[in-house]
Amino acid sequence: MAEVALRGVSKSFGGDVALDDVTMTIPDGSFVVLLGPTGAGKTTTLRMVSGLDVPDRGQISIGGRDMAGLTPAQRDVAMVFQQYSLYPHLTVRQNLEFPLKSPILRTPRDEIDRKVGAVAEMLQISHKLSNKATELSGGEMQRVSIGRALVRNPALYLMDEPLSSLDAKLRSDLRIELKNIQANSGATLLYVTHDQIEAMTMATHVGVLDQGRLVQFGTPRAIYEDPVSIYAASRLGQPRINILPADLFPGAPARARNIGLRPEHILQGAGQESQVQRVERLGDQTRLHLSLKGHDLITVTDAHTPLTPGALVKIQPQNPFYFDATGARIA
Known part of the structure; x- marks a missing residue:
């Protein structure tokens, strides 16, 4: 596993600024959640780290190695997206095996069988191994998609809202499983979501993004108890924090406009x-x-x-x- 460092990373698409001077260190073995609404820059950050997009400025390193010019395959990352990335003509077993059969990994057959069996049991899809991907429900497809990443042992896992299309119970179950997997394996995991419950329950660290800027980075508890702004305070907490005029109660500081x-x-x-x-x-x-x-x-x-x-x-x-x-x- 590896520490990931972003230094002054910026990215624009035409006249739209997607990331603006983002500096952040993802500690080795951490579960980091990027949190913010649509358009905050979460997925763009993930794509920069994966190598799917290239920064206009700044540096990205994984394990102390500069990633400039390296393809996603050369970066040794495993990715899970919101939309299922399965081969429809293959069975569940074949989809899970596929990453392990790459010429880069050259995994022995008995090791492939062991890893596929363990991941399938963990994700509760052992009974579906012989089914074609087209025969699965949406939740089962997403579990297979997650499983394809988990069978590997990459330097870094990248996940872009992988649970958003699942029903509430399965989301809850998989939140626990993903956290257990990360904690037990020591994996470094960068996870994108707009769901603050996922951030609070799974993350060791949260990066709060707003219009391409990183406004606060820390543990979920630290951001909840010591937010730097109304925006950061509003990202975590259910129900959301109450923001009211400061003069509604006595004792407000002279510069205070709002009380949270x-x-x-x-x-x-x-x-x-x-x-x-x-x-x-x-x-x-x-x-x-x-x-x-x-x-x-x-x-x-x-x-x-x-x-x-x-x-x-x-x-x-x-x-x-x-x-x-x-x-x-x-x-």
Whole structure:
């Protein structure tokens, strides 16, 4: 496995800036998630690292080796895309075997059988090994696509929203499996998603991208607890952070334009009076949708709360974030 380093990487397509001076180090053996909405630069970053696209400026290295001029095959990376990349005329077994039969790897037959069997069992597709790819469901096809990457032992795994087309239960199961695979194998994995749950549950590090710029890089917990801006704070957390006018509560710094409150950072029982608009019961917790002086916000409360719509609740902030007029965090 290998450390991956990007230094001042920029890329434009015509007049559109896709990446703008991105500098980032992906530690050896880490699970790094690139997080952001469509157009943030996530997939472009992945394509730069893979060699499918070439930076206009900057340097990319894998394992200390400059990747300039090297093809994807020469970079020793395994890629999984959102769309299934299978050979439809081949069986599941043949699709899984295909990467191992390349002239570069020259994997012995018994090793191919062992790796294919282990990956098929892990992804719960052992019973489908004899099926043609065209006979599979969408979820099964994506599992085979992931399996084709996992049978190899590359320097780096690159995954572009591989779980987005799967149903909720399978997504949850595969999140656990991918994290276990990465942790047990020590693999370096760069993963692209807009799903903050995937980032929070799988990543050792998260890179938050906004319009081609890397705005924050750190552990999911560090970004959640210490965001550098409103944008970074809004990328992680479910429900999303409440962003409100800073003068809604007393004690705001002079430069503060907005106050940011995570749902769990709103204390009930004292402070400003708000009204319950909706009660959302989720089993282990209940979310309260409140209205405070015309502003909507969400907080969490006891699962068995007796509160109902129309009830009045006093609230006050605990450990709030403050942001200036540009959206930057005020320390």
